[in-house]
Amino acid sequence: MYLYDDLKKNVLSISGVNDMLNRIKYMMIRAEEIKDDMEERMKKYNNFLYLFFLAPNNPESDACVMDLASNLGLEMEEHTVKTEDGYILQVHRIPGDGPPVLLQHGLMCTSACWLTSGDQSLAYLLSKAGYDVWMGNIRGNRYGSEHESLETDQSDFWRFTFHHFGKYDIPAIIDKVLSVSKYEKLNYIGHSMGSTSALVTASTSQRIVPKLNVVVLLAPVAAGQTVPENIRKLASLHRHQRMVFEWMGITYLPPKVPYLKSVTARPLFPLVSDMIFKMCAGFIDGYTGEENIIQYLPSTVSLYTVLHFSQNINERRFGAYDWGSREENLEHYNEPLPPQYILERLTAPTAVFTATHDTLSPPSELEIYEKQLPNLVEAREVELSHLGFLWGQHAKDRVYKPILDLFRTYPMTA
Numbered sequence: 001m002y003l004y005d006d007l008k009k010n011v012l013s014i015s016g017v018n019d020m021l022n023r024i025k026y027m028m029i030r031a032e033e034i035k036d037d038m039e040e041r042m043k044k045y046n047n048f049l050y051l052f053f054l055a056p057n058n059p060e061s062d063a064c065v066m067d068l069a070s071n072l073g074l075e076m077e078e079h080t081v082k083t084e085d086g087y088i089l090q091v092h093r094i095p096g097d098g099p100p101v102l103l104q105h106g107l108m109c110t111s112a113c114w115l116t117s118g119d120q121s122l123a124y125l126l127s128k129a130g131y132d133v134w135m136g137n138i139r140g141n142r143y144g145s146e147h148e149s150l151e152t153d154q155s156d157f158w159r160f161t162f163h164h165f166g167k168y169d170i171p172a173i174i175d176k177v178l179s180v181s182k183y184e185k186l187n188y189i190g191h192s193m194g195s196t197s198a199l200v201t202a203s204t205s206q207r208i209v210p211k212l213n214v215v216v217l218l219a220p221v222a223a224g225q226t227v228p229e230n231i232r233k234l235a236s237l238h239r240h241q242r243m244v245f246e247w248m249g250i251t252y253l254p255p256k257v258p259y260l261k262s263v264t265a266r267p268l269f270p271l272v273s274d275m276i277f278k279m280c281a282g283f284i285d286g287y288t289g290e291e292n293i294i295q296y297l298p299s300t301v302s303l304y305t306v307l308h309f310s311q312n313i314n315e316r317r318f319g320a321y322d323w324g325s326r327e328e329n330l331e332h333y334n335e336p337l338p339p340q341y342i343l344e345r346l347t348a349p350t351a352v353f354t355a356t357h358d359t360l361s362p363p364s365e366l367e368i369y370e371k372q373l374p375n376l377v378e379a380r381e382v383e384l385s386h387l388g389f390l391w392g393q394h395a396k397d398r399v400y401k402p403i404l405d406l407f408r409t410y411p412m413t414a
Contacts, residue, residue, distance in 0.1 A: 004284055004378070008270070009288060010072055018368050025131070025259070029190065035306075038258075041293070041322055042046075057337050062387060063172055064110050064112070065092050065110065065112040065115060065135070065143075065296075066078075066092075067085075067116060068112055068115040068227065068296075068381065069092075069094065071118075071155060072115065072118065072119060072121075072124055074094050074124065074127060075094065075095060076093065076094055077092070077093040077094075077095060078090050078091070078092055078093075079091050079092075079093060079176060079180065079253050080379040081169075081172050081173050081336065082148070082172065083139070083168040083172045084168050084172065085138040086147050086148040086149060086150070087144060087146070087168070087169070088144070088146035088147060088148050089136075089137050089139065089144045089169060089172070089173065090137055091111070091134060091136050091137060091143075091173055092111045092135045092137075092143075093116075093132070093133065093134050093135075093175065093289060094123060094132075094135075095128045095132060095380050096130055096131050096132040096133060096134040097130060097132070097413075098129070098130035098131045098132055099131060099132065099181075099183060099185075099186070099187065099213070099407075099411075100131070100133075100134055100177050100178070100183050100186040100187070101126055101132070101133055101134065101138065101186060101407070102134045102135075102136055102174065102177055102186055102187070102188050102189070103123060103126075103133065103134065103135045103189050103190075103194075103377075104136045104138075104173075104188070104189070104190040104195075104197060104258070105135075105137070105138075105194050106135070106172065106190075106191045106192030106193040106194050106219075107192060107193045107298075107301060107305070107306075107309075108141075108254075108297065108299055108300075108301050109141070109191075109297060109298070109299060110141050110142050110255070110296065110297075111135035111136065111137050111143060111298075112296040112298045113296070113390055114135050114298070115192075116296065116390070117133075117390065117395075118389055120395070120396050122390075122400050122403075123135060125396065125404070126404075128379075129404055131187075131407075132368065134173075134177045134186075136169070136170070136173045136194075137308040138165045138169045138197070139164065139165070139168075139169055139250060139302075140157075140158065140161060140301055140305075141299040141300060141301065142299045142300070144169075145190050145300075152252075155251045157160045158250075158251035158252050158303065158304070159251075159304060160302050160304065160305070161302065161304045161305045161307075161308035161320075161321040162193055162196055162197055162200060162305050162308055162355070163204075163308070163320045163321060163332070163333075165193070165197040165200065165305075166197040166199070166200025166201040166205070167199070167200065167201070167204045167205060168196070168205060169316065170197050170198065170200075170201045170205075170208070171201060171205045171207075171208050174188075174208055174211055175185065176320055177203045178211060179308070182414050183210050183412060183414050184211070184414075185212065185412055186211065186212070186213060187212075187213050187214045187215075187216070187407055187410075187412075188212055188214070188215045188216065189216040189403065190215075190216070190217055190218065190220070191218040191219060191221050191389050191390060192220070192221055192304075192360070192361070192386065192389075193219060193221065194218075194220070195217035195219065195220035195221070196221050198215055198346070199217075199220065199222050199318070199341060199343060199346060200341055202343075202345045202346035202347075202348075203341040203342045203346075204339075204341070206251070206345060208347060209346065209347055212346075212348035213349075213410055213412050214348065214349050214350075214351070214377075214406060214407060214410045215346065215348050215349070215353045215355070216303055216350075216351045216353070216403055216406070217350070217351070218326055218353050218389045218399065219255050219353065219354060219355060219358055219360065219361040219386050220352060220361055220365075221361050221388055222312075222341075222343075222361075222365075223358050224312050224313045224317070224365075225316055225364075225368060226364040226365055226412050227313055227334065227359060227360065227362065228359050228362075231236065231313065231359060232244065232314060232362070233275075234310070235310035235313040236310075236312070236314045237310075238278065238286065238307045238311050238314060239324075241307065241310070242303070242304075242307055250303060251302065251304075252300045252301060252302055252303055253300065253301055253302075253303055253306060254298060256302070267380035270301070273385045278303055304321060306411070307321065308320075308321040317340065318341050318343070319338050319339060319340040319341055320332070320333055320338035320340075320341070321338060322337070322338045323338075325408075340406055343369070343372040343373055344372055344373070344374055346375075347373075347374055347375050349375050350373050350375055350376050350377065351376075351378035351380070351403070352369045352376065352378070352379050352380070352383055353380050353381075353399055354365060354366055354380075354381050354382070354389060355381070355382055355383075355384040355385055355386060356382065356383050356384065357385040357386075357388075357391065358385060358386040359383075359386070360386050363381040367379065377406070378402075378406065380402070382398040383398065384399070
């Protein structure tokens, strides 16, 4: 560059030549920058190839909810619950001296979802506030994979929907919580399907309703009246979906995929899966979830549970799953036609939270809950997404603190 500057100063006074040399100088500088950029890109690319193809596999891990509690310095207990129809569930407890509160997870989740945001997790905050925190699990997930006479490789094990969560699982869990805690009532918090299940419990197991002190429904998927048309169109295919999946022998989701572990064990997989999860979850206000959250999600769920949601959305109703035959409906409900759920039976003080950016439980559904829930003490729309109730950056301020305030309004004694 010094030669160029000397020539420019002493020899080259013709503007056209000078402009041309200026362009050459610029191109030489850009060439150096492009070279450096390409070297950096190749370094990253080679590192990517190494991580995906050449690096040794991550050691196998059996990450569980107990690990999450331990990392947060929380004591945790595991209790076994047996349902009336023979399913064996594991529920998790963070012991506390205060009143019991039961947290019930949503679709394809487990009790772990309540602790996957570190010290921003709802279970952690409730524990620090002095509550006796219980986290339920339902049949079919990681902590509900046992039955007194059926195995998970038998199709009959998976012939259930969220009707069975509400009628059998939730009542059995509530009885266990009250038996251990020595309280007569508990507070209940459900997210998504966990809220749906509570409404089913109130409708089908009325003996449980007097045992509910306060019920908090986060993003309940129940009304199904105003979901977007694209979701309704997908839901309308539920009969064809059932036919195809049953023909393929698939009775639960996600199905087992051959050689999947050879992919998930790669060192790069946690990074890629976390990135995809954040993109698909639609977080609008930041993300507080654990890195490598794929260790805990998704958990298995019956195919018929998903079809139950689709059927309700398609038919704009909130009722039990129609199994397609009089005989099977009689087997599940003692009725030839699937019964409708009655929201008016939930007489406990109830709060409903919906999210502005939620297409599964849109805020427009609040009007339905306001009309049908007889003791609705709070109906709130918050600036979150459907999964933001668990992993949204502002969930603590917009949801968890109001819940704690609500519980203080309805105190309990043993």
